[in-house]
Amino acid sequence: MRVRYNHNVAEITMQAEVSIRKQFLMMLATGRPVSGEQLARRLGCSRAAISRQSAVLKKSGLHIHAAPGSGYRLRWPLSLLNEAVIASCLRSSAPLHVYERVASTNQLLMMAAGVEDGEACLAELQSAGRGRLGREWWSAPYRNILLSMAWNWQQGPAALSGFSLAAGVAVVEALSAWKLPELALKWPNDILCQGQKLAGLLIEIRGEGEGPCRVVLGLGLNVHNPDPPDSLAGTLIDMQAVVAAEVDRNHLASKLITALQVMMRDFREYGFKPFQARWNALHAYHGYQVIVSGGGPCINGKAMGVNFRGELEVEDVAGIIHHCIGGTLSLRPQAGS
Numbered sequence: 124m125r126v127r128y129n130h131n132v133a134e135i136t137m138q139a140e141v142s143i144r145k146q147f148l149m150m151l152a153t154g155r156p157v158s159g160e161q162l163a164r165r166l167g168c169s170r171a172a173i174s175r176q177s178a179v180l181k182k183s184g185l186h187i188h189a190a191p192g193s194g195y196r197l198r199w200p201l202s203l204l205n206e207a208v209i210a211s212c213l214r215s216s217a218p219l220h221v222y223e224r225v226a227s228t229n230q231l232l233m234m235a236a237g238v239e240d241g242e243a244c245l246a247e248l249q250s251a252g253r254g255r256l257g258r259e260w261w262s263a264p265y266r267n268i269l270l271s272m273a274w275n276w277q278q279g280p281a282a283l284s285g286f287s288l289a290a291g292v293a294v295v296e297a298l299s300a301w302k303l304p305e306l307a308l309k310w311p312n313d314i315l316c317q318g319q320k321l322a323g324l325l326i327e328i329r330g331e332g333e334g335p336c337r338v339v340l341g342l343g344l345n346v347h348n349p350d351p352p353d354s355l356a357g358t359l360i361d362m363q364a365v366v367a368a369e370v371d372r373n374h375l376a377s378k379l380i381t382a383l384q385v386m387m388r389d390f391r392e393y394g395f396k397p398f399q400a401r402w403n404a405l406h407a408y409h410g411y412q413v414i415v416s417g418g419g420p421c422i423n424g425k426a427m428g429v430n431f432r433g434e435l436e437v438e439d440v441a442g443i444i445h446h447c448i449g450g451t452l453s454l455r456p457q458a459g460s
Contacts, residue, residue: 141223143168144176148265151187151197158194183224183248183264186350199349201265204245205373212377215384217241226251228271229327229341238273238337241384245270245376252343260323260343261355268344268376274387279334285395285433287312287326290340292401293386294322297378301366307407310426310435310452314344315407319360321345340383346370396431403428411454413437418450426452 146166150157162173177187177195186198206221213219217239225231228244230251248264262269276283291308298306298314307315314322322344330336345361347370362370389397403409408426415422415437424439434446 140176143172144179145203145223147173147176148180148201148203151195152201152203154197154200156190156193156196159189162195180264185264199266199347200369201347202369202372203265204247204376208373209245209377209380212374212381214381215241217243217384219380220244222246224248224250227341228252228269229325229339232271232273232339233327233329233337235273238275240274241272241380241387243270243272243380261352262343262345263348263350266347266349267361268342268346268372268379270342270344270376270379271339272380272383272387273337273339275335276328276330276338277335279332280328280330280336280338282334282394283326283328283338285398285429285431286338286390287324287340288402288429288433289386289390289395289398290324290326290342290383292398292405293382294324294342294344294379295405296401297382300378301362301370301375303362303365306405308402308405309407310429310447311433311449316360316362316365318407320358321360321362342379342383344375344379346372346375394431395433399429399431399433402433408452408454414453414455415445415447415450416453418447422447423455 143166147162150162150165159170159173163170177189181187187195188198189195204221206219209221210219222244225246227249228246232238232242232244246269248262249269252260252262252269288311291312291314294314295306295308303316305317309315312324313320322342325341327339328336345359347363348359348361351359406428409428411426413424413426415435422437422439422445424437424445427436427438429435430446434448435452437445437447439445
């Protein structure tokens, strides 16, 4: 017997599940308890469906408490990303997509056909999010900014030298509206707040050596990570840890997208040069003794600024200036430490 699988029915069912899950979260967003009966009545589904959605969200990492007599509640309030709200704040007409969950926002834009300049993709959670060097990017679901943007570039990848650094400048300048203390840039792609990691950037390029190519910029920004894994304790910071008022993620997303679109316009015309002084003014480790590894021979010395190509200049004990194109920067342990 041949069994036919109806893909249309499966897709409709999945869409219905996503819709119920979104409404479920919206009802719990304030952090106050809501009974299963209220949820089922408002959403037009069974109590079993509510229980099923709660289990799915718990599995994704969201803290939902369910107790007889009081109902369901979130451990911490949240606000969901809203595509229409974000789009209404943008100056550009480039497409915007907001998803509940994807494997990777970068991968989605890199593989899509007909991507427009400045096209942006946001997700509430990723199942295969990555940072630099293939490292896993951890993010609490429904609480942070997971953003990717794509541009079509007529030249080859060599013309994108310093692009990720220019993006870092744009992000920090956009965040200035929230008055975060001690914002700084760590070469090449990290954004720090009070010396801890607030955000990271990932650049991926696909195309011909001489052009054209597609460049996709990924940004992971910690807005609220209330319960990070023990392995990351002490290394991350989020905006809510240093900002008293609740951070509106929709407003934040629109500011970031606009800033990055302006950055790309300027980068196309002038390259990294107009961003160089701005990056150096935000350089977290200027004058520090550092080690740069992973981009060739290991280099020890004093971190200087970046040049007009975005290369970090490191002066060794012999006074020789090394130009670092890529790699990982770490502080050199002091004697006796």
